[in-house]
Amino acid sequence: MKPTSVARNVSMRSAALPVFRIGTSLGRMLRFTKYSLVLWIAIASCGGAETEAESGRSYVAYDFYYNEGVAMYLQEGWETCVKNLEMALKGWHWWHDNTASCRRNCSLEAEQKELLSANMSEEDRYFERALYSTHCLVRCKKNALGPQRDRVVESNVISEFNNRKPYDYLQLCYYRLGRVKDAANAAATVLAVQPNNTVMSNNLKFYMEQAGIKAADVVNLELKPYGQEYFKATLAYQDNNFGLTITLMEKSLRLFLEEYQTCRFLCENPFDQGWYPDFISSVANHFTFTLRCKRKCMWQLSELSGEVDDDFLPSFFDYLQYSYFQKEETAKACEAVATYLILKPGAEIQTHNKEFYLALDEVNEDMFVPRKEFVAFKEREDYEEELMEFIETNFAFLTDEFWDEEDDELKRLSGLGIRVVKAARKAEEGVDRVVADGLASTLECLVLTELTRLAAVEGDGYKGDFSPHTPSETFQGITLGRAGLMIHAGLIDKAALELILRVTDRCRDYVERHFHLPRQLYFAYTHLVCRTARPVHQVHVDNCILQDSGECLRVPPAYTYRDYSAILYLNEDFEGGELIFTRDRSGLTHELKVEPRCGRLVGFSSGPENPHGVLPVVEGTRCAVGLWFTQDRRHSEVERTMATLFLKKLNKDEL
Ligand SMILES: O=C(O)CCC(=O)C(=O)O
Numbered sequence: 037m038k039p040t041s042v043a044r045n046v047s048m049r050s051a052a053l054p055v056f057r058i059g060t061s062l063g064r065m066l067r068f069t070k071y072s073l074v075l076w077i078a079i080a081s082c083g084g085a086e087t088e089a090e091s092g093r094s095y096v097a098y099d100f101y102y103n104e105g106v107a108m109y110l111q112e113g114w115e116t117c118v119k120n121l122e123m124a125l126k127g128w129h130w131w132h133d134n135t136a137s138c139r140r141n142c143s144l145e146a147e148q149k150e151l152l153s154a155n156m157s158e159e160d161r162y163f164e165r166a167l168y169s170t171h172c173l174v175r176c177k178k179n180a181l182g183p184q185r186d187r188v189v190e191s192n193v194i195s196e197f198n199n200r201k202p203y204d205y206l207q208l209c210y211y212r213l214g215r216v217k218d219a220a221n222a223a224a225t226v227l228a229v230q231p232n233n234t235v236m237s238n239n240l241k242f243y244m245e246q247a248g249i250k251a252a253d254v255v256n257l258e259l260k261p262y263g264q265e266y267f268k269a270t271l272a273y274q275d276n277n278f279g280l281t282i283t284l285m286e287k288s289l290r291l292f293l294e295e296y297q298t299c300r301f302l303c304e305n306p307f308d309q310g311w312y313p314d315f316i317s318s319v320a321n322h323f324t325f326t327l328r329c330k331r332k333c334m335w336q337l338s339e340l341s342g343e344v345d346d347d348f349l350p351s352f353f354d355y356l357q358y359s360y361f362q363k364e365e366t367a368k369a370c371e372a373v374a375t376y377l378i379l380k381p382g383a384e385i386q387t388h389n390k391e392f393y394l395a396l397d398e399v400n401e402d403m404f405v406p407r408k409e410f411v412a413f414k415e416r417e418d419y420e421e422e423l424m425e426f427i428e429t430n431f432a433f434l435t436d437e438f439w440d441e442e443d444d445e446l447k448r449l450s451g452l453g454i455r456v457v458k459a460a461r462k463a464e465e466g467v468d469r470v471v472a473d474g475l476a477s478t479l480e481c482l483v484l485t486e487l488t489r490l491a492a493v494e495g496d497g498y499k500g501d502f503s504p505h506t507p508s509e510t511f512q513g514i515t516l517g518r519a520g521l522m523i524h525a526g527l528i529d530k531a532a533l534e535l536i537l538r539v540t541d542r543c544r545d546y547v548e549r550h551f552h553l554p555r556q557l558y559f560a561y562t563h564l565v566c567r568t569a570r571p572v573h574q575v576h577v578d579n580c581i582l583q584d585s586g587e588c589l590r591v592p593p594a595y596t597y598r599d600y601s602a603i604l605y606l607n608e609d610f611e612g613g614e615l616i617f618t619r620d621r622s623g624l625t626h627e628l629k630v631e632p633r634c635g636r637l638v639g640f641s642s643g644p645e646n647p648h649g650v651l652p653v654v655e656g657t658r659c660a661v662g663l664w665f666t667q668d669r670r671h672s673e674v675e676r677t678m679a680t681l682f683l684k685k686l687n688k689d690e691l
């Protein structure tokens with residue numbers, strides 16, 4: 037096809053100008069105005085050099101300050117709340133900055149180091165470099181992070197920081213201190229990752245009205261430098277200031293690549309395998325863990341407004357091609373189009389633009405050379421996707437022909453140590469179910485079983501009430517609060533409670549990842565329970581009251597806020613007690629039957645799409661950890677927060 041004829045097509049469609057895909061960018065801005073504000077440029081970091089005392093070490097334990105801050109919030113100690121949470125956030129940033137820069141520098145150092153022999157295999161060279169890098173890391177982290185450098189922060193705390201929860205507490209503490217502008221900024225910071233948080237958008241509106249704050253003055257305190265420049269650039273673009281758009285977009289792009297690298301380095305974290313695989317499997321497990329994390333960097337950074345923009349990176353080159361074109365730098369415009377097309381092969385509008393440019397006298401095909409670093413970038417992205425696919429297809433298998441096997445989503449699993457036994461996702465019916473093995477080690481099962489047997493009190497599981505689902509049933513169970521009391525009473529060691537939290541966190545993370553949940557899961561209730569030869573746990577639904585008619589009533593006393601359920605089984609030395617998923621209340625048609633065994637996790641959505649029950653335990657004792665999750669923070673488990681705080685306090689007292 038000759039370019040000229042295509043160019044004519046262009047002019048027939050619209051003006052003879054490159055088409056600019058402004059849609060998503062505008063959408064991005066519009067989504068902000070939904071809350072009648074523009075999340076604006078962040079205040080750059082605190083500015084000025086920090087003193088040595090301030091610069092770290094003292095607040096390395098950011099989770100500690102966080103817990104203190106939350107405790108103060110609960111006790112309405114507003115000033116100490118702010119002080120602790122600000123320290124926590126500072127510490128969090130500081131930990132990230134230092135960790136990432138150590139990893140970056142050490143990887144570079146090892147890269148440049150002369151190897152003992154040039155003749156060794158690639159594998160030898162890789163591990164030799166790993167040793168050099170480690171040697172460097174140990175020194176670097178010691179210098180930068182001090183004695184607590186290898187402290188492991190609990191995963192739920194990490195995910196709360198990622199979800200900006202500290203700012204959620206902060207905004208109220210600020211407000212109570214009369215710092216309304218700070219409160220508004222903190223609220224806007226939460227909204228940037230939780231755009232549908234209506235409580236927060238109402239708060240923000242309230243703060244803005246109260247203090248007469250203009251939308252343009254509200255800042256997202258966590259907006260990264262690349263995001264700040266990007267927003268400035270889009271504004272310049274809207275003002276038709278193309279020279280400035282180019283400067284800012286190019287700057288933002290550089291910063292984006294840096295941030296992307298940082299994000300990847302931050303994935304090279306410790307990893308608890310929970311078991312003891314071979315050397316190579318161990319390396320592969322840990323590698324998979326980091327790879328999975330790295331694969332999320334793109335969408336994490338493409339989420340400037342609380343919603344992922346799949347075309348975020350390409351969008352830079354869309355702005356650039358148009359702006360360069362306007363500045364009559366056609367060669368640069370062609371380069372931008374070519375780069376866009378490398379990142380998104382076949383993208384319609386840019387293909388079109390390319391044809392448009394080709395029709396210009398001064399343009400020829402040779403000018404469409406993409407930027408080198410993005411060719412390499414895309415190559416790595418594609419490679420890693422393929423690798424992930426290999427991992428996900430080869431380390432999971434499906435047996436139950438009942439389910440739509442073609443759905444690739446089914447085949448996901450969270451680590452090589454964990455094996456999906458059965459999985460189902462029937463999008464149209466909203467069925468989410470998974471059975472996976474390997475979520476707890478033999479030792480962990482033993483400890484938890486013993487603990488539950490020891491601690492069990494009849495009926496305790498529902499705080500003395502009967503379960504609303506199964507009025508006739510009694511069973512032995514303990515909750516986190518009860519475990520805390522037992523430590524207090526000297527009945528068990530605190531390590532037992534730490535174990536429960538660790539294992540259940542793992543299960544929560546697994547369910548969240550397996551179902552690709554866009555919103556975080558909070559624990560709503562945790563319950564360790566052993567059942568002994570009792571009547572059947574009749575068919576029920578976890579978040580509504582199932583009627584004989586099949587209708588499911590979402591009213592109290594049902595736990596209507598439960599979104600996902602999971603059961604982690606701890607033993608198998610009993611008879612009966614299978615978990616069954618049925619089609620209706622009669623329980624006559626079993627869709628899926630799960631035999632409990634140590635480390636096996638069943639996860640499922642808590643709604644009427646998943647009626648289930650337990651067949652009678654015929655002989656022996658059946659022990660499991662029941663976990664219920666919610667996406668509504670307001671229903672997050674108080675006992676868990678208290679247990680965590682309690683442990684923190686114990687650990688602190690011991691120091
Ligand atoms: O123990 C089980 O397998 C399931 C228990 C259950 O469904 C529940 O407690 O809601």
Ligand SMILES: [Fe+2]
Nearest residue numbers: 576577578648
């Ligand atoms: Fe249930």
